[in-house]
Amino acid sequence: DAKTTQPPSMDCAEGRAANLPCNHSTISGNEYVYWYRQIHSQGPQYIIHGLKNNETNEMASLIITEDRKSSTLILPHATLRDTAVYYCIVREGHNAGNMLTFGGGTRLMVKP
């Protein structure tokens, strides 16, 4: 079973920030939070990951609550090309060959 809970769908206006929430209340101390997205049935694309500190890269920001039971992926200026299914995944960080377990994700629709 997936260890995360995400809303099934969200809308966002083009140019606005998209904030995608994720609950992972059973996360353990050595598990990271990963975000991937899948655009129109292409292969999933890595976005960002973090352990407990907030992270930012050229694609997005990841905000993890202090108790690590939830997180938010922020796309600062959403474009139409950001329309995709976004997956939040918890994954052990140092286990060799540790695989990703995908849940249903959030379908983000960016509208003009």
Add this chain to the structure above:
Amino acid sequence: NAGVTQTPKFRVLKTGQSMTLLCAQDMNHEYMYWYRQDPGMGLRLIHYSVGEGTTAKGEVPDGYNVSRLKKQNFLLGLESAAPSQTSVYFCASSYLRWTGENTEAFFGQGTRLTVV
């Protein structure tokens, strides 16, 4: 640097036929994975490999076999295809950093398989 390449991209099989899907990565990654994705669903792990010559079962391994004879290749076989195996198949690879931390996984573009 092509990343992860899957062959073929599309295939239609008749029930009972066999086929092999090929995944090739040129990033020298230790770990490789095969997933399937049914319409409207998330990806489910079929089999994975932590190194050349080793394989292990994932969440939905029945009806599939795999081999990792070379580090760069991971093959997924269907011995006797069934309509329930109609799906999109994704391959992925990753590695461990020198710190022991897992890296992100890199995915191929998928193989669309239809079994009639």
